[in-house]
Amino acid sequence: MNVKPATRSETMIVAASRALKNDDVCFVGIGAPSAACNLARLTHAPDIVLIYESGTIGTRPNVLPLSIGDGELCDTALTTVPVPEMFSYWLQGGRISIGFLGGAQIDRYANLNTTVIGPYDAPKVRLPGGGGAPEIGAHCKQTFITMALNRRTFVDQLPFITSFGHGRGGDHRRSLGLTTAGPTRVIADMCILEPEAESKELTVTALYEGVTRDDVTRECGWPVRFADTLATLPAPSEQELRVLRDLQERTRIAHGAVAA
Amino acid sequence: MAEFLDLQTAIQSTVRDGDVVALEGFTHLIPFAAGHEIIRQQRRDLTLIRMTPDILYDQMIGMGVARALRFSWGGNPGVGSLHRFRDAVENGWPHPLLIEEHAHAAMAAAYQSGAANLPFATLRGYIGTDHPNVNSQIRQIVCPFTAERLAAVASIRCDVAVIHAQRADRNGNVLLEGILGVQREAVLGAKRAVVTVEEIVDDFGPRSPNTTILPSWVITAIARVPRGAFPSYAQGYYPRHNGFYLAWDEISRDRDRFLAWMQRYVLDRREVLGPDCLQGVAA
Numbered sequence: 238m239n240v241k242p243a244t245r246s247e248t249m250i251v252a253a254s255r256a257l258k259n260d261d262v263c264f265v266g267i268g269a270p271s272a273a274c275n276l277a278r279l280t281h282a283p284d285i286v287l288i289y290e291s292g293t294i295g296t297r298p299n300v301l302p303l304s305i306g307d308g309e310l311c312d313t314a315l316t317t318v319p320v321p322e323m324f325s326y327w328l329q330g331g332r333i334s335i336g337f338l339g340g341a342q343i344d345r346y347a348n349l350n351t352t353v354i355g356p357y358d359a360p361k362v363r364l365p366g367g368g369g370a371p372e373i374g375a376h377c378k379q380t381f382i383t384m385a386l387n388r389r390t391f392v393d394q395l396p397f398i399t400s401f402g403h404g405r406g407g408d409h410r411r412s413l414g415l416t417t418a419g420p421t422r423v424i425a426d427m428c429i430l431e432p433e434a435e436s437k438e439l440t441v442t443a444l445y446e447g448v449t450r451d452d453v454t455r456e457c458g459w460p461v462r463f464a465d466t467l468a469t470l471p472a473p474s475e476q477e478l479r480v481l482r483d484l485q486e487r488t489r490i491a492h493g494a495v496a497a
Numbered sequence: 498m499a500e501f502l503d504l505q506t507a508i509q510s511t512v513r514d515g516d517v518v519a520l521e522g523f524t525h526l527i528p529f530a531a532g533h534e535i536i537r538q539q540r541r542d543l544t545l546i547r548m549t550p551d552i553l554y555d556q557m558i559g560m561g562v563a564r565a566l567r568f569s570w571g572g573n574p575g576v577g578s579l580h581r582f583r584d585a586v587e588n589g590w591p592h593p594l595l596i597e598e599h600a601h602a603a604m605a606a607a608y609q610s611g612a613a614n615l616p617f618a619t620l621r622g623y624i625g626t627d628h629p630n631v632n633s634q635i636r637q638i639v640c641p642f643t644a645e646r647l648a649a650v651a652s653i654r655c656d657v658a659v660i661h662a663q664r665a666d667r668n669g670n671v672l673l674e675g676i677l678g679v680q681r682e683a684v685l686g687a688k689r690a691v692v693t694v695e696e697i698v699d700d701f702g703p704r705s706p707n708t709t710i711l712p713s714w715v716i717t718a719i720a721r722v723p724r725g726a727f728p729s730y731a732q733g734y735y736p737r738h739n740g741f742y743l744a745w746d747e748i749s750r751d752r753d754r755f756l757a758w759m760q761r762y763v764l765d766r767r768e769v770l771g772p773d774c775l776q777g778v779a780a
Contacts, residue, residue: 267575290601291523291676303739304574306524306676308730319677320523320548321605329602329621348625352598357631363586365572365579368549371626372602401625413625414645492739 240482243473246385247481248445249426250276251473253337253383256422262286263335264328264373267305269383270337272481273424275301279480288333290369292318300491301484309491324369328376336377338370338400339384342392345438345459346409347382347402347420349374350395357397367399374400379418386425392458403437410437428453429470433462443468499669499716504693504725505767507718508534511689512543515564516656519546519687520553523678524574524737527729528661529553530722530769531693536560537764546653548604548679552728552745555579556763558594559755565595567653569604576742580749590752597634600626603650608679611652611686622648658687661726662711663733664701665694669713672701675732677709684711693722695734724769744775 243251246269253273257263259282265274271289275298278285286295291306295315302310311317318327327333340349341364351370355361374380380402384390402420403410410419423430423439427448430439441453442464450463473481502510512518512535520528520535532553535543542564547554550571557563559581571582585594599607606618619638629635629648638649660680662673671692673680684690692711697719701708724731728738749755762774 291525291678293676302575303742304524304737306574306678307739308525308675308732308736311525311675311732317676319681320601320679321609321682324602324605325609325620352627357627360587363571363578363583366568366570366598367600367626367628368570369601371600371624371628372620372622375621375624397631398625398627404625410625415624492743 240475240478243478245426247478248473249383249385249424250481251477252429252445252470253381253424254280254477256381256424257282257285257335259284261335262288262333263337264288264290264333264369264377266338266370266373267302268339270339271301272484273383274337275484276477276481279484280477288327290320290323292320292323294318294327299487301488303492324372328369328372331376333377334379336373336380338373338380338382340370340382340400342390342395343382343384343423344392344395346404346406347423347432347439348395348398348404349382349400349402350397352397352399355396370400374402374419375415375417377417379421381422381424382420383424386427386453387456388458391456403432406437407435427456438462440464441467443470445470446472499692499713499719501669501697502718502720504530504534504720504722507691507720508538511657511691511717512538512540513656514540515542517544517546518657518659519653519655519683520659521547521678521680521683522661522726522729523549523676525676525678525729526661526673526680526726526731527551527553528659528693528725529727529729530725531659531661531691531720532557533763536562536759546655548601549574550582551579552742555581555745555749556759558582558585559591559749560759561591563594565597567597567599569599569601573742573745576746580746581755584752598628598632599635599650600628603635603648604653605679607650607653608682608686611654612682615652617649617651619647619649653683653686655683655687657689657691658683659691660684661693661722661731663695663731665692665697665719666701667697667699669716669719671711671716671719673709673711681709681711684715689717690715691718691720692716693720693725695723695725695731697721722769724771727770738772741775
């Protein structure tokens with residue numbers, strides 16, 4: 238291999254992109270989800286429909302957007318609808334197969350916090366808040382989550398549930414009337430976790446090449462469980478890395494050029 | 498009918514202390530110039546409403562314009578935190594800020610029901626989340642047909658909606674295109690509406706029959722303010738200045754540095770921002 242080996246964050250984005258299929262209709266969060274979805278579109282899933290909450294449907298950006306409403310998304314979209322229509326007809330209407338989210342913190346049942354660190358009324362850190370995530374998590378047929386795994390992000394107890402995953406586990410989702418599957422996969426930067434069928438507790442199902450069980454146990458904020466048979470995820474291919482790095486380089490130049 | 502006014506007069510005659518005001522724009526067409534005029538006129542005790550309070554609201558909050566904020570995502574998109582917003586919530590600087598926090602779906606629905614002159618919006622929202630525990634304005638209702646429990650939020654009906662658009666014609670009709678956000682709903686749900694535009698044209702020319710146009714008779718005042726959305730963007734006119742959004746993270750982190758920037762580029766000057774507004778503030 239004559240390209241530089243993948244960083245952990247690149248490995249995560251590639252793993253996340255592989256989770257997507259060509260016939261998916263995907264509601265895309267900003268950051269790592271956006272990179273993964275566009276990498277999928279530029280590699281194995283050319284027909285994937287990408288939707289951003291700004292109302293852009295079927296968008297094919299040449300560079301990654303800095304915000305969910307960059308002009309690039311509108312310029313390259315099949316159509317752009319008003320924001321109330323996006324959330325009511327398309328998201329609540331049940332037209333989206335995959336919601337792809339990031340977050341500041343996650344717990345063992347894949348609930349997400351992007352609201353506060355500390356008490357709500359006297360927060361230690363005031364985070365941006367939920368945006369589209371609470372209803373993306375509720376109305377997409379299933380959700381994927383991608384975020385780096387460490388003691389600050391994978392926590393035992395969330396101070397605030399911004400986006401409901403599997404609640405307290407078991408049939409909690411269904412008991413609240415949610416008919417969608419919720420989080421079915423968490424693509425971290427060391428491993429992939431999936432909710433265990435009954436308890437819905439996140440369980441490590443695959444490790445990336447070069448990562449050990451101890452590495453994951455050490456970094457995770459709760460005593461994390463492992464599946465009986467643990468897969469090893471192949472490292473990013475040379476082609477995947479090339480496409481991702483080209484995309485990120487184009488993005489860097491585009492945002493830098495505007496700044497100059 | 499909309500009146501053509503200069504920006505200063507448009508704001509003076511429509512925005513009063515204590516008003517409920519939405520300066521809307523979903524990344525695109527954010528009415529920066531109008532917001533800066535509100536800061537210059539030292540309006541106080543405003544209840545600000547916006548789905549995505551970003552840099553403009555960070556500036557307005559930091560300059561002490563706002564008493565309360567109803568919102569659903571308060572960050573610098575793709576960059577990180579809003580430091581002035583955080584300072585107000587975490588430390589009460591320059592004074593405490595009441596917040597009413599929602600999710601996008603509920604805010605969008607509340608704008609829609611506001612435009613429809615209904616008292617509330619209903620949606621399948623907030624299921625299982627902590628939002629209803631910290632916001633008493635999120636309630637539940639039971640569907641009279643199916644008995645399903647649904648979320649209900651009060652409609653958004655502002656005293657003043659402020660938006661930026663691409664063009665007005667000489668009769669005061671306004672054309673918007675690109676990412677539309679909730680601007681139509683904000684205007685149609687408001688008592689008064691101020692629109693800044695890139696240009697005023699004799700005629701909109703050839704267009705689709707479905708072009709988004711706000712007729713003159715739903716608008717109070719129109720001001721021609723080229724680049725009035727900068728450093729946000731106007732589709733077809735100029736791109737988003739992403740470099741400014743990146744730089745704001747540093748400018749806004751420190752109170753004194755923030756105040757110095759506001760003095761130099763907003764209080765001491767009347768013309769709209771341009772790429773020069775990062776001069777003298779490099780990290």
